[in-house]
Amino acid sequence: MDKQNIFTILLFQLTTIVIGKHVPVIGWSNSRLLEKTPTIPAGHFVNSDFLQKNYLDRLVASTAPHTICVFVIDKLSIDDITKYSDAYNSDSTGNALANLRVALETSASSIVLPSVDSSQLGSYLSSKVNGQVIELIDPSSLKDKSLDATKTNVIIFQLTTSPNTNDRENEIREADKMIEVVMSELNSMSTPYTALLTAQQAPIKKKLTVNSKDSVKVGRHILESNGQDDKFFFANYTEGACQVFFYSESVIVEKADGKDSLPQETWDTTGSNCTSTKSVFLVMSNDNGTNSYKFEMDIQLDKYNFWNVINATFTMDTNGTQLKQAIDMTFVETPKQFSYHCVQSEAKGTGSGDLKVIFNDLQMQSFKIENNQFSYPNDCIGFFSEGIWMGLVTGLIVILILAFGFGMLASLSVMDKFDDPKGKTITVAQSSE
Template sequence: MALTGGLRLCSISAVYAILLGLLIISGSGTCDEQVPLILWTAEGIPIPSQSPPAAGHIVGQQQLASYLEKALNVGPRNVVLFLQDKMSIEDFTMYGGAFGNKQDSVFPNLEEALMSSSSPLVLPAVAWPASNVVIGQLQDQLETSPLYMDPETLSQLRLNASSPALLVFRLPYGIGADLMSAKEVLSGNDGVIGQVLSIMKTQSVPYTAIYTALQPSREAASLSVESDLGGGRSLLQTRGGYRERGRQREKQRRIEEEKTGIDSPVEFKEGENVCILFWAKRLVVGILRNGQWEDHDLTPSTFGKGVKPELHGSICDKTKSKLVLNYASVLGHSSFKLIFAMSQRHYKVSARRWFTLDAVELEYDGTKATFNGSRNIYAPAEYSYRCESVTSFRWPLLVPRSSKDPANQWKVSFEDLQIQGFNVTGREFSYASDCAGFFSPGNLDGSDDQSAHGPGTYLWPAHDHAAPYHGPLR
């Protein structure tokens, strides 16, 4: 039996229609390797309906790209992507108020959005490796970079109906006795969806909305709590209780690290107070010699039980922070330093303070190699910054300071990096701003003066009447 486009929302509730389709699909084939994907358009914006796949069919990466391309070719190109850490069919069947129990549903805002949309698309089974590249697919089709956001920031921005935008809202998913129940988290996520859609409605800008996940939650249920907490690093700030849940999950992550022996972050103290926190799953540097790259893994010398890296030269105050990791015998250099230079300041257009990772420096035997990072690596001053991959190659976020800088002979790679150089409270990271490629502040007004606008100004705040910039990212 196949699901047909349209879902006949006039005679049956949207969530019930979703559940019916999901239940049909779940009867054929395993469901712990797939995630659902739901796509709809703003109220009153019609697009040609697309027929979902036949029962039991798993949508792969290429077919998903085709669905997205068809929707965006004729539909609104302002895209709101709700990207949950984990989600599976069972989340809808267990918590969607199935079979008439509407009062028990945790998806009232999603249901309302689907009922008001003329042509929603429900894909019950998308191979989760394909869902992991959905941001890249949307970025390619829209020819614009993703902007990771929260409802508060969205309310300050003014969208342009004639220019594409990709707005990404990361949503958590918690399981385990010591965390919030899945039902509570899903209900909170639906509340965030409602906030975002309400703000979009006030802007009167047509949009396409997508709700999907990075991993299946059913598979995640068999993993340890520690593994789930790793996803907590990517929480973004939102209103009220959602922000507090982010803090709670970060605290819980720290507790689990201590219980399970996961490496703790590097801490630099000014007096008795921690003012810089740094963590990464893996740190690798490499140098080009005789046409060959020679790599060195700094991770064992930085993290681990009993490991205390030398932080001589590190500093921090209200506007500048510098974390200096000192090593010995790295790639033939007797003295080697890995330096993270950060600053924070107030930016006029965004009307808030931001911190930037200005540079990553390699200092060795009297020579310094400098990679600039401020154009790509930044977050609101009260956040930490987190990214799954920060490198100087392959979609680089770090670039050599100049064509003659020694950095051109080096490469750096940081896996699952999280850093905070300001507003550290206790020994815990603040909620994290996940990485994304934003337009450089200088490009926004044709200058290189970052103080004029500052990070995060790809879309202009509502009180600014300048037109948004839509040039290439790099």
Template sequence: MAPARTLQLQRISAPLVVFLAVLSVLKTGNCEEQVPLILWTSEGTSVPSQSPPTAGHIVGQQQLASYLEKALEAGPRNVVLFLQDKMSVEDFTMYGGAFGNKQDSVFPNLEGALRSSSSPLVLPAVSWPASNAVIGQLQDQLETSPLYMDPETLSQLRLNTSSPALLVFRLPYGMGADLMSAKEILSGNDEVIGQVLSIMRTQSVPYTAIYTALRPSQEAASLSVEASLGGGRSLLQARGGYRERGRERERQRKIKEKAGIYGPVEFKEGDNTCILLWATGLSVSILRSGRWEDHNLTPSTFGEGVSPKLHGSSCDKTKARLVLNYENVLGHRSFKLIFAMSQRHYQVSARRWFTLDAVELEYDGTKATFNGSRNIYAPAEYSYRCESVTNFRWPLLVPRSSKDPANQWRVSLEDFQIQGFNVSGGEFSYASDCAGFFSPGIWMGLMTSLLMVLVLTYGLHMIMQLHTMDRFDDPKGPAISVPQTE
């Protein structure tokens, strides 16, 4: 038995042995807070190798950015990012065929890519907030927007080495009542990786590939094991009951919303309210395959009994930041809608004004930014209100640049009101409306009045041009004779 195991280890490439060995010594207690990250380059591409961290060390966001920067400085700048919803080291130790633990590995394409790469980089423990920021870090280093693709779309795309590209392939991860479901999904993801790498080879374009996840899967795996052993049956039943009660609360909330007006979103710093937000409609849309996909955020933000998640929000005397956190928005597990405001003194008007500097969308590590400071502003002691704030119909929000991902998004705020400073008593201050003083109705009235004044002036001018006769008939005297021959 021992010689057979030794022979099997000899068949595994050196990078893969190091990778699986590091995975085997990690502590189980830390797996719930970290995800692995694997980086490799295309066959025939030579880049300087980087030393992986010591066993048990968790790579943070700054250290991960340093690894990526060094890899992209010397390696290809066409990046293929395989971003899985969930992944933990147990997925490799259970299904990767490590040390004879499993006879059939579900990662043949990944293992083949690691064998062919001259300098693969394996980071077994990356904090999942850092892995969430991978897209943003790559976007900043490559100075290009991410392209979310699938193998069919990639086969129609023509890449070149002169301009960098960031290609993102989202991979699913699901856990059912059967442990084999995870194995089948991982095997399917590996097939997708193989298809993508095959297409890249046919185009003869060197690339840098990264395989990581947004969240660890340890928690989901533990629940599945518990369910398979029979200990999780009551827990799953209870969770089902929670869902039923949740649907009932949602139905009651909608009934109450139809009957009355709900309150604004309120963020407090200590016991004092410092930011208020209200709208009758809040929705976002993304452009995919030539059509817009909409998602209504109003039920998750406003309403009786609705408490939106505001972690990340902050406020002080000069800056305010309201962060609305959502889940599962248009296929993005993590989604944030951020309102960034500031106030300062303007010497021209001799008073303080506050502006809505930016409206930001953060989703799975990508950031889309709309500038709003040119159109959305009000005196510092007032709130700001507008019937419609959008970036596509009479836009008040403008994408930061032509390459910003905001060009693929639409944001719509109906009957919008916001105040980030000088909030008193938890209520909005006097509202400065976006409609100017000279509304269309006022302009129409002014133009009509001006036309009438011009007509009256012309009439008075014509009347003033009339001259009276200098001679009149005297009934007692001779008649005036007017010669007809002249």
């Protein structure tokens, strides 16, 4: 892997913030031990068995003695790394993760696993090596340890961070400084080393408390909350094995006579029903005595294991005036194991009138909800932007012009007879008038 581009790869491996036990694993070595390892596509999870077989066992099975250093931070996600390393800026020097960037770019081999279904790297490696196992908290204490250079040793560092949990960037910066101290000691040793950075768990950016009889807590992990505004539109329908989550930062209804902002709170799902494992009828309503609003959505799972909203209706009763209209929400479509997410979605009315419902930061999931949390999000960003379409159309026009030109050239005909200098001259009879 190109050392100059290794940190940029963190950006393209971005998977948004994974939740629960899925944590990133980033490794680098001053030897070639991490070369020719399997490449993991963005958005894919690596289970424990795959990690051990294809990565960890390779380190343990190495015949040459070396040092394996495992950095364990309490909470970390691939989003933290891309955000606080300023990975979106091609001219960045690494920002809060400058030392990690240097370690990756100067390594002989490296790996980036955005989402691994395990945080027990240290315990697994400790049980496999034939040398010493040392657990440290203070990075500077490494220089006082004597390692057996004839065996493979494991050093586990618990990276303690600032108690100020509101300053995430400062926590990451402190952990990066600890990595710098350890790397300085490892580079001064004569034996090869391999370093692995992981976490005990991934951070959950926002928790939504559902004020319903189920008292469910839901983990949101698409966008980071600034902690200043906890108001949002949310609905949770749970019945047996059926469960539907619907979240939106805000919902605005545009009509011919103006706009209405719907209540940002937990909506009632009374009237919803689950007829089978492939069909859910979701009802979301809010009635404050003066105004009432209600959404009805028919959600179906097709034969390709994609679920989508095939029918939707919006009803509102404000100031004694009732409006009920079907709205088009067929854009909500995603594989069964994913949640649907879109920064802004517009559900237009399918009947007469100019009704339009705008969902800001919409996330929804109807199937395969585990641990009361949204699954990995499938974003609504399309494959073709306006620029791509313009390029394709322009290219097609150029190809048609060239094809027409070559066709005209191919249709040109030449004379079937030419003058022979040794033969009789061709004469063309002319008549004078």
